[in-house]
Amino acid sequence: GENVEQHPSTLSVQEGDSAVIKCTYSDSASNYFPWYKQELGKGPQLIIDIRSNVGEKKDQRIAVTLNKTAKHFSLHITETQPEDSAVYFCASLSNFGNEKLTFGTGTRLTIIP
Amino acid sequence: SQTIHQWPATLVQPVGSPLSLECTVEGTSNPNLYWYRQAAGRGLQLLFYSVGIGQISSEVPQNLSASRPQDRQFILSSKKLLLSDSGFYLCAWSFGYSGRQGYGYTFGSGTRLTVV
Numbered sequence: 401g402e403n404v405e406q407h408p409s410t411l412s413v414q415e416g417d418s419a420v421i422k423c424t425y426s427d428s429a430s431n432y433f434p435w436y437k438q439e440l441g442k443g444p445q446l447i448i449d450i451r452s453n454v455g456e457k458k459d460q461r462i463a464v465t466l467n468k469t470a471k472h473f474s475l476h477i478t479e480t481q482p483e484d485s486a487v488y489f490c491a492s493l494s495n496f497g498n499e500k501l502t503f504g505t506g507t508r509l510t511i512i513p
Numbered sequence: 514s515q516t517i518h519q520w521p522a523t524l525v526q527p528v529g530s531p532l533s534l535e536c537t538v539e540g541t542s543n544p545n546l547y548w549y550r551q552a553a554g555r556g557l558q559l560l561f562y563s564v565g566i567g568q569i570s571s572e573v574p575q576n577l578s579a580s581r582p583q584d585r586q587f588i589l590s591s592k593k594l595l596l597s598d599s600g601f602y603l604c605a606w607s608f609g610y611s612g613r614q615g616y617g618y619t620f621g622s623g624t625r626l627t628v629v
Contacts, residue, residue, distance in 0.1 A: 434617045443519075443603050443620035444557070489557065501618060505556040 402427040402494035406504025413480050414512050421507045423490035424472040432493035433466060433473045434501070437486045444489055448475070477509075485511045515540035519604045519621030526628055532577075532591040534624050536604030539585065544606040546587040547618065548579055551601040563587060599628045 403426040413419045425433075431452040436444035450457045450464045450473065457464050463476040477484055487508050491501040519536045526532060538544050548560040559572045561579035569579050576595050580588045587604060602625075605618040 432617075436620075441623075441625070443605075443623045444618075446617045446619070449617055500559070500562060503557045 402430060402492055402502040404490060404492050404502045404504045406490050406507060408507060409505065410508045410510070412510045412512055415480055415482060417480055419475075419477045419480055419484070419509055419511075421475045421488055421490070421509070422472060423474070423492075423504050424470075425492040425494070425502075426471065427492070427494040428468075428471065430471075430492040430494040433464070434491050434493075435462075435464060435475050436489040436491065436503075438489065438506075439486045447488075480511045482511050482513055485509060515606070515619065517604065517606055517619055517621045519624060521624060522622065523625045524627070526594050526626065528596055528628055529593045532589070532594050532598070532626070534589040534602055534604075534626075536587040536589075536621055537585055538606045541585070541606070541608070543584060544608065546581060547605040547607075548587065548589050549603040549605065549620075551603060551623075553600070557603070561589070594628045596628050599626055601625050 404423055406423045411419055434449035435447050437447045438444040448459050448462050448464050450466050452468055455466055461478045466473040487506045489506050490504040493501055516539045545564050547562045549557045550560055551557055561569055561571055563569050563581045566581055566584055576598060577589060577591050601623050603623045604621040607618045
């Protein structure tokens with residue numbers, strides 16, 4: 401089955417600096433890669449996603465890049481703010497048909513004021 | 514628009530007691546439904562998923578079971594809770610593959626279960 405590895409597990413960044421979280425996946429047939437943000441005590445919320453026919457997608461301060469050849473994708477947050485502090489999960493969709501996502505293990509991002 | 518409801522938000526149950534957590538989705542039909550568990554500070558563990566009424570797939574053998582009595586209702590149950598069942602339980606839904614838009618999951622707000 402699909403395996404998704406996520407790094408780093410924890411990340412501390414000065415407010416205003418950029419943060420990068422990286423994920424690799426194993427199934428070359430995977431074609432959809434979402435990122436979720438989970439605040440304390442809440443369910444994960446989808447913040448951005450990318451499909452395999454696109455190399456990069458941006459939404460204001462958040463961007464995701466995908467390298468299908470190398471089978472890795474990354475989340476980039478620029479001009480970080482205190483409210484960006486949360487746990488971030490990457491995921492990949494490899495079992496097309498029942499939409500079962502495989503999640504990474506999460507990155508705890510802390511923005512230092 | 515679609516919404517997902519999950520309750521209760523918190524629950525404290527004694528060891529050996531039964532459990533029933535409920536999740537409902539509104540605004541769509543025939544969604545895929547999922548139950549996840551998240552231990553403190555840990556990742557998301559898929560417990561069960563369902564692609565239709567009465568269709569349940571179990572990912573991890575355990576003390577829990579799931580049922581889908583109606584199209585948009587997903588229930589997580591246990592006959593006798595163990596201490597190790599404590600955790601944050603999340604329900605999620607997605608569009609099933611049929612050409613419908615989107616592939617992402619939408620998660621509920623979660624239930625924090627403490628078994629004492």
